Amino acid sequence: MLSIPMEYYLVLSALMFTVGVAGxxxxxxxxxxxxxxxxxxxxxxxxxxxxxxxxxNSIGQIFVFFVMTVxxxxxxxxxxxxxxxxxxxxxxxxxxxxxxxx
Amino acid sequence: xNIEIILFLILGLVAAIxxxxxxxxxxxxxxAVFLVLNFFALAGLYLLLNAQFIAxxxxxxxxxxxxxxxxxxxxxxxxxxxxxLFIDKKGIKFFAIFIAAFVFIEIAFLIFKGSPSKNLSPEQxxxxxxxxxxxxxxxxxxxxxxxxEVSGFLLxxxxxxxxxxxxxxxx
Numbered sequence: 129m130l131s132i133p134m135e136y137y138l139v140l141s142a143l144m145f146t147v148g149v150a151g152x153x154x155x156x157x158x159x160x161x162x163x164x165x166x167x168x169x170x171x172x173x174x175x176x177x178x179x180x181x182x183x184x185n186s187i188g189q190i191f192v193f194f195v196m197t198v199x200x201x202x203x204x205x206x207x208x209x210x211x212x213x214x215x216x217x218x219x220x221x222x223x224x225x226x227x228x229x230x
Numbered sequence: 231x232n233i234e235i236i237l238f239l240i241l242g243l244v245a246a247i248x249x250x251x252x253x254x255x256x257x258x259x260x261x262a263v264f265l266v267l268n269f270f271a272l273a274g275l276y277l278l279l280n281a282q283f284i285a286x287x288x289x290x291x292x293x294x295x296x297x298x299x300x301x302x303x304x305x306x307x308x309x310x311x312x313x314x315l316f317i318d319k320k321g322i323k324f325f326a327i328f329i330a331a332f333v334f335i336e337i338a339f340l341i342f343k344g345s346p347s348k349n350l351s352p353e354q355x356x357x358x359x360x361x362x363x364x365x366x367x368x369x370x371x372x373x374x375x376x377x378x379e380v381s382g383f384l385l386x387x388x389x390x391x392x393x394x395x396x397x398x399x400x401x
Binding site: 209 | 234245246276300303327333347350366395
């Protein structure tokens with residue numbers, strides 16, 4: 129049924145995770161950094177679903193369900209925090225949010 | 231060539247290219263639209279992997295709910311496009327790309343070195359029922375009922391937290 133080697137999916141997932149890492153390191157807009165984090169969560173989900181399908185075990189997909197729940201909660205709270213910071217500083221540039229910088 | 235491989239190549243290319251486009255566009259709204267495209271490609275890949283439930287939830291929750299939230303916040307804040315997409319210090323940019331490439335090469339090396347598909351038995355590969363809504367629902371409401379309830383509580387807490395944080399006046 130699944131005629132593609134499992135490694136293809138895993139390498140695609142690794143590529144997406146890496147792009148997410150690069151996005152967090154390169155971008156300055158806090159919302160885009162947040163979207164890169166969502167990309168990394170999704171690549172982890174792809175790995176879970178790949179192993180779940182190839183091993184014939186549905187527990188990986190249940191874990192993906194919980195990851196999605198946590199990602200939704202994280203997006204809501206994180207965006208609320210970004211709005212609060214924007215009210216205070218009138219900017220979402222993470223270079224200007226440096227109050228904790230030593 | 232088998233149709234599954236063709237579909238995988240198309241969807242995989244769309245997912246990879248849209249993720250790269252997402253982090254390289256200056257306008258945050260265009261980044262968000264490319265992320266939505268990436269989520270749709272991922273949903274197609276989940277269908278290829280026989281994970282129907284996850285594919286549908288991916289479209290509804292990620293492409294529907296979460297990205298609408300992102301676009302709403304982008305609209306509310308109305309920030310200008312980043313003038314300098316890459317940090318003006320060139321060294322940091324190259325260092326970031328170097329770190330990312332290193333992480334990718336490391337993971338890919340581990341994947342091919344471990345070659346997990348060699349250890350699969352044919353009956354495991356043949357199993358097709360692992361992703362149906364019936365299987366997942368049965369597991370979710372029997373063995374995983376406590377995590378399910380806890381995740382409901384987490385969503386309630388996140389709702390209240392988001393309301394309080396967004397309402398509060400600072401200074």
